[in-house]
Amino acid sequence: DFNGAVNHDETWGLFANDTITLGAFTVIPGLRYDHFALTDDSQVSPSLGATWLYSDTTLFRAMAARGFKRPYIMDGAGNPDLKPKDYLYQIGAETTACPLARFKFSLFEHRLQDRWYNDSNWITHNGSDAKRYGYELEAATEPWRNLSARTSFTWVYSEYDQGRDNDDQYT
DSSP, X not given: OBTTBOOSOOEEEEEEEOOEEETXXXXXXXXXXXXXXXXXXXXXXXXXXXXXXXXXXXXXXXXXXXXXXXXXXTTSTTOTTOOOEEEEEEEEEEEOOSTTEEEEEEEEEEEEESOEEEOTTOOEEEOOOEEEEEEEEEEEEOOBTTBOOEEEEEEEEEEESSSSOOEEEEO
């Protein structure tokens, strides 16, 4: 025990999901239960995904989920009240309509409520909200003689309520 901090890490979770196909539509509901000893917290996180097979070569997809970021053992020390929540939304499409290639496109938004910050004693606390959004592009060739090419691009813009400057990143 160091200043009342939890000195062990115990994390466990249970999850269930299913895939339900109804013709060209597929629905993927999910539910996850997590327990975190560092924050003495439990959380239920639902998710829901769906796809629509528009044609033999084109698929549309959407997903929404809620989650919880598990603190690192040193981050949780001394603070059992960390309760950040993540919300993720994504839509996209994939196609092989162009001969010998596959293309993927996704738009996403990731909302973080009560994101963490460290005080001068390196104790982690709940803080302000943040939002990240952006897109991903991917292209790949069909294999030819065990050789293929792939490229991708991701752009992310981060907005913070306080404490950090907004920024964009790309890969």
